[in-house]
Amino acid sequence: MQALMLLLWTGALLGSGSCQNNAGSPEGSPDHETTAGSVEEEDPFFKVPVNKLAAAVSNFGYDLYRVKSSSSPAANVLLSPLSVATALSALSLGAEQRTESSIHRALYYDLITNPDIHGTYKELLASVTAPQKNLKTASRIVFEKKLRIKSSFVAPLEKSYGTRPRVLTGNSRTDLQEINNWVQAQTKGKIARSTRDLPSEISILLLGVAYFKGQWVTKFDPKKTSLQDFHLDEERTVRVPMMSDPKAVLRYGLDSDLNCKIAQLPLTGSMSIIFFLPLRATQNLTMIEESLTSEFIHDIDRELKTVQAVLAVPKLKLSFEGEVSKSLQDMKLQSLFDSPDFSKITGKSIKLTQVEHRAGFEWNEDGAGTTPSTELQPARLTFPLDYHLNQPFIFVLRDTDTGALLFIGKILDPRGT
Numbered sequence: 001m002q003a004l005m006l007l008l009w010t011g012a013l014l015g016s017g018s019c020q021n022n023a024g025s026p027e028g029s030p031d032h033e034t035t036a037g038s039v040e041e042e043d044p045f046f047k048v049p050v051n052k053l054a055a056a057v058s059n060f061g062y063d064l065y066r067v068k069s070s071s072s073p074a075a076n077v078l079l080s081p082l083s084v085a086t087a088l089s090a091l092s093l094g095a096e097q098r099t100e101s102s103i104h105r106a107l108y109y110d111l112i113t114n115p116d117i118h119g120t121y122k123e124l125l126a127s128v129t130a131p132q133k134n135l136k137t138a139s140r141i142v143f144e145k146k147l148r149i150k151s152s153f154v155a156p157l158e159k160s161y162g163t164r165p166r167v168l169t170g171n172s173r174t175d176l177q178e179i180n181n182w183v184q185a186q187t188k189g190k191i192a193r194s195t196r197d198l199p200s201e202i203s204i205l206l207l208g209v210a211y212f213k214g215q216w217v218t219k220f221d222p223k224k225t226s227l228q229d230f231h232l233d234e235e236r237t238v239r240v241p242m243m244s245d246p247k248a249v250l251r252y253g254l255d256s257d258l259n260c261k262i263a264q265l266p267l268t269g270s271m272s273i274i275f276f277l278p279l280r281a282t283q284n285l286t287m288i289e290e291s292l293t294s295e296f297i298h299d300i301d302r303e304l305k306t307v308q309a310v311l312a313v314p315k316l317k318l319s320f321e322g323e324v325s326k327s328l329q330d331m332k333l334q335s336l337f338d339s340p341d342f343s344k345i346t347g348k349s350i351k352l353t354q355v356e357h358r359a360g361f362e363w364n365e366d367g368a369g370t371t372p373s374t375e376l377q378p379a380r381l382t383f384p385l386d387y388h389l390n391q392p393f394i395f396v397l398r399d400t401d402t403g404a405l406l407f408i409g410k411i412l413d414p415r416g417t
């Protein structure tokens with residue numbers, strides 16, 4: 001049980017009731033059954049098919065994040081797992097039973113009773129890519145050269161995922177250029193062209209790309225941005241541009257089990273960022289990471305209380321380009337790389353060979369308004385509350401409408417990867 005304590009009123013520590021989350025155990029990844037239990041009993045939010053699907057693919061996203069983070073303990077992590085989930089979900093349209101079940105288990109679809117997952121996925125994509133969200137995300141399936149693809153695979157792929165499969169020409173220069181052009185078109189040029197060569201032995205390549213630049217509901221005053229200390233750990237400190245707001249209105253809670261201070265800041269377009277900041281400077285964020293699930297985040301979101309605080313947030317501009325194939329193999333998807341059954345796609349024997357992710361993410365002072373919205377009524381504190389993101393933290397960017405996880409980051413050093 002997570003106990004979320006809130007610092008309120010005269011400094012008394014009030015327990016706000018514990019979250020009903022029992023999905024994240026400190027020892028390991030959440031298992032399917034407890035996640036299902038907590039979803040089905042408790043919250044009408046998850047009864048809406050698109051929210052339920054968003055929770056499932058987001059749980060895949062938290063799994064992917066955990067695997068990626070544990071394989072790079074000393075580096076920043078930036079992922080938009082939704083784009084990878086979308087590519088996998090689309091690929092499952094071409095998978096026969098055994099292979100389809102592997103993908104469905106990884107995406108937590110085995111917990112969904114809705115028979116029209118792909119139709120609902122279309123709804124989810126339409127919701128998170130609505131223009132006001134500022135999120136650019138796209139996914140694509142690329143096949144080995146000259147492969148003949150069944151039209152019975154192409155039609156539902158286009159219908160639900162709005163994407164056409166790409167078949168390579170075999171000329172690696174042309175193929176790389178075409179893929180780069182596609183990424184540029186999908187992200188309005190926000191993600192740089194890749195200079196890496198295409199792998200020579202592609203059978204199926206999945207590509208997920210995403211770009212996001214945050215617009216705060218309340219913008220920061222650029223005159224208050226200055227170079228300040230960021231503690232990489234208990235010994236090392238660097239100077240980074242830090243934005244600040246001496247009278248920020250944010251939603252806040254102290255999690256006494258995870259030993260971290262949680263804050264949420266709203267973004268325009270019905271999105272928000274939740275920060276997890278350990279009480280002391282450490283690069284080991286394992287405890288927090290292990291508890292991340294869609295249900296846990298949903299509970300936190302409900303329990304945070306509006307407060308006024310002295311807020312400091314480092315400016316951030318991060319990018320990622322690379323393969324996540326190894327991470328997926330560690331997530332019980334090894335069989336897709338060995339001997340999967342994609343006979344709904346083609347008569348030839350094909351298998352997954354690469355999963356590529358390219359992501360760009362930034363925030364600076366930009367935002368919509370200069371004053372907090374009037375509907376927020378901060379609890380009046382008789383002591384000053386500081387929320388300074390001046391040591392390693394985790395952030396989760398969510399779509400508030402569906403609860404979908406859009407980006408997740410582990411920021412050990414805001415100066416970039």
Ligand SMILES: *[C@@H]1O[C@H](CO)[C@@H](O)[C@H](O)[C@H]1NC(C)=O
Nearest residue numbers: 026073283284285286287288
């Ligand atoms: C990180 O913290 C976890 C839980 O607090 C602990 O089990 C683990 O050994 C730590 N890892 C390292 C590398 O110190």
